[in-house]
Amino acid sequence: MDVYDTDSEDELPAGWEERVTLEGRVYYANHSLRKTQWEHPLSGKKKYVAGELPYGWERKVAEDGQVYFIDHINSKTTYTDPRLAFAIEEKDGRFREIKQRFDAGTSALQVVKGRDLTDNYVIVTGANSGIGFETARTLALHGAHVVLACRNTTKGWAAVKAIKKERPQAELELMCLDLCRLSTVKEFADQYREKHWPIHILILNAGVFSLPHTLTDDGYEATFQTNHLGHYYLVLCLLGILKESESPRIVTVSAESHRFTNLNDKTISEEQLSPPPEYYRAILAYNQSKMCNVLFALECHRRFAKFGITSNVLHPGNVISTNITRHWWLWKVIFTMVRPFAKSKVRKGSKIRNAAEGLEILAYKIP
Structure with missing residues (x-):
């Protein structure tokens, strides 16, 4: 059994990356093992993102089919969907919203x-x-x-x-x-x-x-x-x-x-x-x-x-x-x-x- 050094079940272990399909389904890529899966490697949760991209963002698809995102405001490109912070969890075959928590450290x-x-x-x-x-x-x-x-x-x-x-x-x-x-x-x-x-x-x-x-x-x-x-x-x-x-x-x-x-x-x-x-x-x-x-x-x-x-x-x-x-x-x-x-x-x-x-x-x- 692998033991990961993390304080959160939503934090990804080393070598894993969180990505989103064109349909909005969240999947996880393991670069070491060269495999992908729908379930979070620690929590086993399945997630989905919905809604429009944040202001100033644009989604693109590369020639190899890779989905990436352009932040026109800050002139940056990333493979990470900015909506992941507001992902929806699949439970019992249905999706329920994961509420974003705000505290004194939230800007x-x-x-x-x-x-x-x-x-x-x-x-x-x-x-x-x-x-x-x-x-x-x-x-x-x-x-x-x-x-x-x-x-x-x-x-x-x-x-x-x-x-x-x-x-x-x-x-x-x-x-x-x-x-x-x-x-x-x-x-x-x-x-x-x-x-x-x-x-x-x-x-x-x-x-x-x-x-x-x-x-x-x-x-x-x-x-x-x-x-x-x-x-x-x-x-x-x-x-x-x-x-x-x-x-x-x-x-x-x-x-x-x-x-x-x-x-x-x-x-x-x-x-x-x-x-x-x-x-x-x-x-x-x-x-x-x-x-x-x-x-x-x-x-x-x-x-x-x-x-x-x-x-x-x-x-x-x-x-x-x-x-x-x-x-x-x-x-x-x-x-x-x-x-x-x-x-x-x-x-x-x-x-x-x-x-x-x-x-x-x-x-x-x-x-």
Whole structure:
């Protein structure tokens, strides 16, 4: 009996290779013994792949009948079918789906892998850094036309250039959006309407954390207006376009900290959401704004589902180390200390990792 040095029954022993026929059946080739078989050499499983190839991939057949795959985006050729990660297992003569598992080590690109988002128009607020940037980048790399809605256009252009450097043909548009000024929110919506573009995905991602007490030009506390009120008004201004678009969805980025507030239908008031300086607590203001995000997303679903609009709200992961901690040195220290034990947006090669749960909503709901 052969013993293989492997921790997974799906890992292939040395000398074996996993391939796919033109019909999508998975087979295993042993180069040492020069033989092939349908069953996995360790688990005995039979598999099958289905569905379209990922965005940018093409299947070819060589003169000798060998099937190979071209990744036009990265200019690479391989004999490995990129759909193998999502293979279907044959059991009792039938095929059942093997669900792909996501965890803290899963990149956004891995979650959305296999999705062709061509002709999808997406707006991402706060797309110049952090989770917003990686969300915009990932969707753009899969063919979506992405609008980066940013307050700081200088940083916004830097984000556009970074994505364009990776994919020159990426369809990107930078538009100014300052959630702390409701007048610019309306201007953004008016300018977008003039482009006659649909909205397939509206991602309400922009946010601030641990701000000192500050009033916006509209007279509201800045954390409350940036994280919630500005997004609320943005949806209202874009509602007509959303109703006219095909299968539109609103994705709101909230946080687990929404649980740590006494905000409810009996205590909610403008004074509580936008308190005077003497009653202001930065962390409480953030938690309350995240609670408002949750309530808003649920209400959007209740009111707009009849128009075909889907509304989702998500928690992106605990204490993800992004530039959101820039307003107080102590938060920077805390986030740095817990970084080894929490989700991170940084991965080898300076590429950014997003929280898998957030993009999983997109991956499984985008047609």
